[in-house]
Amino acid sequence: MPLTDYEIVIGLEVHAELKTESKAFCGCSTKFGGRPNSHVCPVCLGLPGVLPVLNRKALEYAILAGLALNCRIAERSRFDRKQYFYPDLPKAYQISQLDFPICSNGSIDIPADEELGGGTRRVGITRVHLEEEAGKLVHSGSGILDSEYSLADYNRGGIPLIEIVSEPDIRSPLEARRYLEQLKLLLQYTGVSDCKMEEGSLRCDANISLRRKGESKLGVRCEIKNMNSFKAVEAALQQEAERQAELLDSGEPVISQTRAWDEATGTTVFMRTKETSSDYRYFPDPDLAPIVVTADMVEEIRRRLPEMPDEKRRRYVNEFQIPEYDASLICGSKPLADYFDSVVAVYEGSPKTVANWVMGELLRLVNQEKIEVESVRITPRQFAALLRLVDEGVISGSIAKTVFEEMFATGEDPDKIVARKGLKQISDAGELASIIDRVLAANSQAVESIKSGNQKAVGFLVGQVMKETHGKANPQIVNKLLKERLGL
Amino acid sequence: MELTPDDVKRVAELARIELTEDETRAFVKDLNDILRYVNRLQQVDTEGVEPAYHVVPLENVMRVDCVTPSLPVDEALDGTTGRSGDYFKVPRILDVD
Numbered sequence: 010m011p012l013t014d015y016e017i018v019i020g021l022e023v024h025a026e027l028k029t030e031s032k033a034f035c036g037c038s039t040k041f042g043g044r045p046n047s048h049v050c051p052v053c054l055g056l057p058g059v060l061p062v063l064n065r066k067a068l069e070y071a072i073l074a075g076l077a078l079n080c081r082i083a084e085r086s087r088f089d090r091k092q093y094f095y096p097d098l099p100k101a102y103q104i105s106q107l108d109f110p111i112c113s114n115g116s117i118d119i120p121a122d123e124e125l126g127g128g129t130r131r132v133g134i135t136r137v138h139l140e141e142e143a144g145k146l147v148h149s150g151s152g153i154l155d156s157e158y159s160l161a162d163y164n165r166g167g168i169p170l171i172e173i174v175s176e177p178d179i180r181s182p183l184e185a186r187r188y189l190e191q192l193k194l195l196l197q198y199t200g201v202s203d204c205k206m207e208e209g210s211l212r213c214d215a216n217i218s219l220r221r222k223g224e225s226k227l228g229v230r231c232e233i234k235n236m237n238s239f240k241a242v243e244a245a246l247q248q249e250a251e252r253q254a255e256l257l258d259s260g261e262p263v264i265s266q267t268r269a270w271d272e273a274t275g276t277t278v279f280m281r282t283k284e285t286s287s288d289y290r291y292f293p294d295p296d297l298a299p300i301v302v303t304a305d306m307v308e309e310i311r312r313r314l315p316e317m318p319d320e321k322r323r324r325y326v327n328e329f330q331i332p333e334y335d336a337s338l339i340c341g342s343k344p345l346a347d348y349f350d351s352v353v354a355v356y357e358g359s360p361k362t363v364a365n366w367v368m369g370e371l372l373r374l375v376n377q378e379k380i381e382v383e384s385v386r387i388t389p390r391q392f393a394a395l396l397r398l399v400d401e402g403v404i405s406g407s408i409a410k411t412v413f414e415e416m417f418a419t420g421e422d423p424d425k426i427v428a429r430k431g432l433k434q435i436s437d438a439g440e441l442a443s444i445i446d447r448v449l450a451a452n453s454q455a456v457e458s459i460k461s462g463n464q465k466a467v468g469f470l471v472g473q474v475m476k477e478t479h480g481k482a483n484p485q486i487v488n489k490l491l492k493e494r495l496g497l
Numbered sequence: 498m499e500l501t502p503d504d505v506k507r508v509a510e511l512a513r514i515e516l517t518e519d520e521t522r523a524f525v526k527d528l529n530d531i532l533r534y535v536n537r538l539q540q541v542d543t544e545g546v547e548p549a550y551h552v553v554p555l556e557n558v559m560r561v562d563c564v565t566p567s568l569p570v571d572e573a574l575d576g577t578t579g580r581s582g583d584y585f586k587v588p589r590i591l592d593v594d
Contacts, residue, residue, distance in 0.1 A: 029562045036565030045583040049573045050565075056576075066562035087550050094513060096587040109550065147584065160584035288511060298558040299551040 015219040019179035025202040026210040027070045033169035034061030045162035053167035055100030067169035070201040075112025087299040089291045097143040107291045110138035122181040133176030142168040182246035197343040229263040236270045245270040329360040344382040356393035386420035395423040436483040
């Protein structure tokens, strides 16, 4: 039976580190890296007799994230201890939330898989809860299995995390990827997390099961871990769906388990049978006071929500007359939208011009040089200054592209580049006349052709003048002068 | 529902506690006594009673997001018997079966 006879059911659990200065329950720094065990204290090391105290910012960020994901914010929530033994967890329990998470009942919309009919897929957010990050382990061998010992660094231990749990509403590996992209975008807009998968500040575990099309009962699910990019999530889910389909086809049961994605072989491998939540023996953490969030507090935090991607896209289309596609592309990256906004803020010309340059030259160079928008050397002021030089006729549009490349490479001011390289546009009729003379003399054939009625050859002559002036001649004026000379 | 010796052994295993057969038997009795007491409490009519989210009569005890000094690395590692460089050295994590 082909995979298309089954319905794939996916739910995702995403962990995002919150961008606070200090840890969730103590004052240690959350800075990435650093000398091992230099950002630790008795609280995050789990020494006896200490008292954790919640970082207010972590709570506010969790609420902000919940609001961005259309969640209901719990009036009352509390922390619980999730108990398990693992050396990255010095207390032997993780401070988490079980029965009363801070946010619940949200949703985000993504474009549904075109192969499943397209349209919009609304993915429910079951809950968003606050918890603490574990430490980092370095294994002595090549992997955990052949390591006689491991080394623990607790710098990361205790950094605040939010865990975002989706409903099993995702119907294909592609939709899982789109969900993650949209979730990351929303979190980046709110500014609560860097969402850097490569630094581990965003991580994803996936639950996947299959059922016959038309069946309402959910199949047995497996959890997949260890995926370190959105692409890996998509690939791992595809592979796991095929594995489960093969099992079901041959009449074998799918056994509930946790599997790890192995990037090298492109397969998922068995890790362990699934633990049940009672094995964690959760109970309310007596060290941490319960949280009460009033409606006023929620409203105060809601006011801190910035303009979100959808809102921004609509504004670009309606106010700036930017094409829908361009607006979506710019808003689809927080750094790009920020950059665009800051150029528009200092440029008196049309935002549409800015959009054309951002979509064209800027993205071309960013992609070509494989750099991040954040590290572009052209400041918004310099960007606007370049556009102004074109508007004022100081340089031509094509020369501006050359200047832009130079600015991109060096970060130099556009007027300085124009002056240093002598790129100013030639609009002076006298200066252009002598160049036109030379071009006409050298292209008598084209001149004859025009005289016999071939108007198209005028364009060729304009091109020759541009070539002669290395692109500096003002093409409109050249066109006008040429036509005068040729009696057209 | 009565706890069985297997339940007690499972809980002990999760807590990394080794119990002798005698201790297991004693815990089966003690824990079942406690459960019976809780079952009695569950018969109390709680209609209209605010649920207790917590036993501590406090709420919203929080700190501002401000970095305070951490321990010096040597002091942080002082209590361990297994130091390696600036790391805590921990024994083999997974047993190979």
